Amino acid sequence: MPEPRYATALGASDLTSITLLGHDLARDVMGNVSFGELAFWLATQRRPSRGETRVFEAVLAALADHGFTPTAIVTRLTYLSAPDSIQGALAAGLLGGGSRFLGVTEDSGRFLHSVLAALPGALPTDHAGWDELALETVRREREAGRFVPGLGHHVHKEGDPRTPRLFEIAAEENLLGPHLSLFAAIGRVHSDVLGKTLPLNGAGVCGAALADLGLPIELLRGFALLARTAGLVGQLAEELRRPVGKQIFLSVDSNNRSVAPEPYLVDPLGEPPA
Template sequence: MSDVSDWWSTSIIDMEPGRIALRGHPVQDLIGQVTFPQMIWLMVRGQMPSPEQATLLECALVAAVDHGPQAPSIATARMAVTCGLGLNGAMASAVNMLDDVHGGAGEQAVELYGWIKDAVASGTPIEKATEQAIDHWQSERTRFIPGFGHRFHKPEDPRAPRLLSLVDEAASHGTVTGEFAAISRAVQTVLNTRKDKPVPMNIDGATAVIYAELGFEGPLARGLFCLSRSVGVIAHAWEQMQQGGRNKGPTPPDYRWTYTGDSENKDVD
């Protein structure tokens, strides 16, 4: 039997008929006693957060739930529904869109902030550490700095200042250190100076501050974003079900794509 029982090993759940324990907590003791953000933290981190930590996590989750049907993940969910998929299929299709470009910036921002934190810890002034980190990112990864810049929200993403103010408040109470908030503002300053115009911190940059302040690793920042955006996905998919429609593509049928191939050739050998 050990060959079977040891096939999977987990510290997350222990279960037998009539008993379920999650991270050592009987499930009946959790129901009605902990919030969903607390449950997320417990499941992925193995310990119960403080109420203040859970509240800050909840703020990040709330902020990123939706960004409209022009967002590829949301558009995918709505199109999937018109193709006959149910809610689970629509949600799966949408979450699969949340990769490095659309959905991965939060994870990448946590990584960038971590570079700067390590450099500062080794004695490099934060301004220099930030400039070096940005230069390295642009030379080794991409010219786009994760968590900054927005094609729609200019000059400011309204979500970012609110989230940073909540981090500042949490830091004043000792819930977090505030070091990643300072790092993100240093990145903002360097980018604004280099561009000679505002480069707004976006939702990924702001939630990355919260996730990093709370000690979540970069990959978990992406996973948490997927959880958050799934709320918008299910809302849009359900709305599309109520609206109806069949086989809706990304553009109305009267609009055509740009053809860049050869002109029509009717000669057939």
């Protein structure tokens, strides 16, 4: 019985060579292709243009590190607990990339993509058309009691500095597509529905930019995690030079207080208490 064959257009090797995406890894890729360009190429199996690489790498830079976020703290604390497990510390931080931190990139991209995919006709062609679509979108989400992903930021309440810069870079490279156009329109009109003005956050605009690059919607969080991996390596490098993990642990340990147990009761229907 013949051995099974497993097709791949990615990496393959034999006794004397390694190929990647159909190219000789050592001769054609190493020293000639940036890591960001390669990551894009691996995900799409097409080599990005210079402009696409610039926008993609701007997104990676925007998402790499945000200081002492939960993902950074858990990475440092895991390293404190298991300094022999760098991979464990990195994994701990990456596993914390969810709906509140990092996941907004995916949530925003998916949301915008779903709105655009549901349009019965052609895309808007001017600001007025995009604003009308954005108003309909925000009203629908408000009536359904749902939040619009990418609106608001817990720190940058007056405006996320990453947002205008990403729009600027995309426009410079003629890559300001429908996802970014809809997101920008949401930023212009949402206050008419919500009665308050919220900033478009950087993670949300990153999701819109990645979707406009034609990257798989299902992988948007993966690109955010790729960016954050670099940030977490930086967090560990700083922890080696200026450790704070033990201080964080001791601060919590020395400031805890004992309280009486509060049993969690569930009624017969399985509903939690009000």
